Structures are given as structure tokens and as C-alpha cells.
Amino acid sequence: MVDNDTSHFSTRLLISAFTTALLLSAWIYLAWGGIRSIWIEGVLAVVGLWLWLGLGGRGGLVAGFFVGVFWFWWVSLSFRYFGITWAMPFGIVGIGLIYGVIFWAIGRLKLPFKALAIGLGVGAIWPFGFNWLQPELLIDGMTTLHFLLMLTLLTIGRYFVNNRSVMITSFLAALACAWWPTSTSSPLAPFPIQTIQTNWDQEILWSPEYQEKIAAASLASIEKAAASGARVVVLPESAFPFFLESSPERIALLQAQSKQIAIIAGSIRHEHNAIYNTAYLFDKGVMRRMDKVIPVPFGEATPLPSFLTDWLNHLIFNGAQDYAKADHPSDFTIDGVTFRSAICFEATRPELYEAAPAFMIAISNNGWFTPSPEAVIQERLLRYFARTHKITIYHATNQSPAGIIR
Numbered sequence: 001m002v003d004n005d006t007s008h009f010s011t012r013l014l015i016s017a018f019t020t021a022l023l024l025s026a027w028i029y030l031a032w033g034g035i036r037s038i039w040i041e042g043v044l045a046v047v048g049l050w051l052w053l054g055l056g057g058r059g060g061l062v063a064g065f066f067v068g069v070f071w072f073w074w075v076s077l078s079f080r081y082f083g084i085t086w087a088m089p090f091g092i093v094g095i096g097l098i099y100g101v102i103f104w105a106i107g108r109l110k111l112p113f114k115a116l117a118i119g120l121g122v123g124a125i126w127p128f129g130f131n132w133l134q135p136e137l138l139i140d141g142m143t144t145l146h147f148l149l150m151l152t153l154l155t156i157g158r159y160f161v162n163n164r165s166v167m168i169t170s171f172l173a174a175l176a177c178a179w180w181p182t183s184t185s186s187p188l189a190p191f192p193i194q195t196i197q198t199n200w201d202q203e204i205l206w207s208p209e210y211q212e213k214i215a216a217a218s219l220a221s222i223e224k225a226a227a228s229g230a231r232v233v234v235l236p237e238s239a240f241p242f243f244l245e246s247s248p249e250r251i252a253l254l255q256a257q258s259k260q261i262a263i264i265a266g267s268i269r270h271e272h273n274a275i276y277n278t279a280y281l282f283d284k285g286v287m288r289r290m291d292k293v294i295p296v297p298f299g300e301a302t303p304l305p306s307f308l309t310d311w312l313n314h315l316i317f318n319g320a321q322d323y324a325k326a327d328h329p330s331d332f333t334i335d336g337v338t339f340r341s342a343i344c345f346e347a348t349r350p351e352l353y354e355a356a357p358a359f360m361i362a363i364s365n366n367g368w369f370t371p372s373p374e375a376v377i378q379e380r381l382l383r384y385f386a387r388t389h390k391i392t393i394y395h396a397t398n399q400s401p402a403g404i405i406r
Helices: 012-032 038-054 058-083 084-106 111-124 144-159 162-179 208-227 246-255 306-317 342-346 374-389
Strands: 193-195 233-234 262-271 274-283 286-293 332-333 337-343 361-364 392-398 404-406
Touching: 012 038, 012 058, 012 374, 038 111, 038 144, 038 162, 058 084, 111 144, 144 162, 162 306, 162 342, 193 392, 193 404, 208 233, 208 246, 233 392, 246 262, 246 274, 246 286, 262 361, 274 337, 286 342, 337 342, 342 361, 374 392, 374 404
Parallel strands: 193 233, 233 262, 337 361, 361 392
Antiparallel strands: 262 274, 274 286, 332 337, 392 404
């Protein structure tokens, strides 16, 4: 179906727009349920993009609203831990409206420009710095060039929609392109690195009564990794859910353990009236801090003018201050091998991959959004960036699978 800006919100248009959103989002829930198939994802992506190319402004508004909701409803789950559960429905609707407007603007374009906007524009639009809607994610293993080729074939089919043979040929060629396997190879580090997955519920992670238990579990994981012969052990963000440097005895213990095994673990620190989300490196008795560069929008920093930020932090977040950030990404070396440090959200931003070495250490806490498919989208983004930049990512996590992304 093709709609235009003179059409009203007919039942047929609403069904077409909703179906488009459903097809563009289905891969997330299939992967969340353990179903990962390039064949299924290819069909869903090709049909979904075909329908998207046929939507005008009104249909785009509806499709974009539901794409925003289906992809990112889980963002509002974090409100539970700020005492503003009442705001969750408003957050979900707000997300939907943002992407509805984006899709509406794309739908008003003529076909060639619409295809160009889908192929190059959507992924470059980052509402409040949030860049997770990347069309290449529709099919695991897809590169940007690969996606543009598939989209071009579908655009040709749409342009010649009245020529049945050209339309069918273009559609089938796009489907073959979607199933066209891609393979990349990135190296492993020359020594064993163990990534740790923890499963602490967010509601207890920062509770004072659990700090000793969580810290003890982190120290036990380090000892176990050292006993296994690993050269490096990577623990998640919030492996030590308190100001780590306020505990000199733990710092001393970690420095002592690091004479057997290099340790990377997440915590927070306080310096000059500012709070930092920090990855700590302990190696051969020496400690190094690596602060986060890109804070989570509205989670660690409010991406609004300062007067609005202060008002919002006071009204909703009980006067909490934004996290401070580092000026540039941190690289570090272990036994002559250079790594880049990334903490959760920033590992999904392209800035962290600029002039990056061949290896990245990423640490995450996905407990904020459990249960939800948030970790599925994060993993697909990490795979996309690892493939695009030929980087191997060692990812330690809380409340989602840890591992190596090549």
C-alpha cells in the first residue's frame, strides 16, 4: 500500500503502518526469545522496508510511533529506581512520539529521497544523544553498504511498482541480498581474558546491606579467574556498587590480587564535588582510573540546557547531580597489548571507535532494564560496531550474557 498526505487515517492505512512497525521490530523479540535466524530476519526486514517505503507522512507517523515503542519501551523501566514509576507511561508515549515525528518527516519525501533518508538519515538522528535506532540492526551481520544495496533494490521495485516483472525481480534480489552472508574476522588477545557475568537485581545492587556480599562475590570471581590461568579478568559496571576509593582496604586487596591477574572492574568515584562512572584497572599492584566519556541520556546526565537540567534534577531526581565525564576515551596497555575502555552505553556510540586499538573492554549493568530486550539491542549494536571497525570486544555484564564479540 502507498499512502500520501491527503489520505486520512483509514483502517487500511493504520493496519499497514502497524504491520510495518511490527516487521521492523520482530527481530528484537525473536532474539529475546532465543530465535536467531538470518533467513527469518531477512524476510522480515525486506517486507518491513518495502512497506516503509510505501508509507506517506500519516502512515509514517503511526509506524514510527510503534517502532519507537516496540524498540525502546524499556527505557522507562529505569524510572522504577528513581521513585517515579508514575512517569513510565508518559515516557513510553514520549518515545513513540519522537520516532513518530521522524518517520512522518521521512514519509513526506519523494521515493528516492525517502530511501536516502532511511538508508543514511535515520541512523544519524540521535534524539537527546540516543543512537540505538540503526536500520542495519534488522539483520545480524549486515554492514551499512550491504543495507544500502538491499534498500536500493527495494526502491527500484517500488519505483516500477506498475511493472510486475521489474518489481518482483527487485524484491527477490533484495531478499537474496538480505540472505547474503557476511563474514569478518578480528583477532583474540594473545593471552586469556575472562569476562564475568553477574545477576544482581538492580533493586538490591546499591543497597548498603548488600554491599559486602556483592564486593565479596566480585573478589571471589577474581580469585577464581586467577586460579584458571587467565591473564585478565573483567568484571561488570557496578561490580563494586559504592565509592571504591572510600574503602582503602579493598583498594589494597585489589592491588595485591593484581600481582597475579590484571583486574578491570566498574565502580563510582567522587572528586572535586563531581561523581564519575569509572572503570578501574589494577595490574601488577598499580591502580588506574578510566572515567566514562559519554553518559547515559537522562540516566547519568540530562541533555538539556543547564537551567532545565537543574529544574528537572530537582523536581524528579531529588536534587541529584549529573555525572561528570572524561574529555576523551581511555586506552590502556597490558603486556604490550593496547585496549580501549568503554562503560555500557558509550560502547554503542561511534565516537568510542575512532582511532581505537584492535581490542575493547566493555563493562555494563543491564539490571536497570530487566526484564526487557534492551540487552538484545545492545549486543546487536556491539556486534555491528565490532564488525564495522574490526574490533574484538570483551564484554562483562550484570543481568545479561557476558562474552567476546568478534
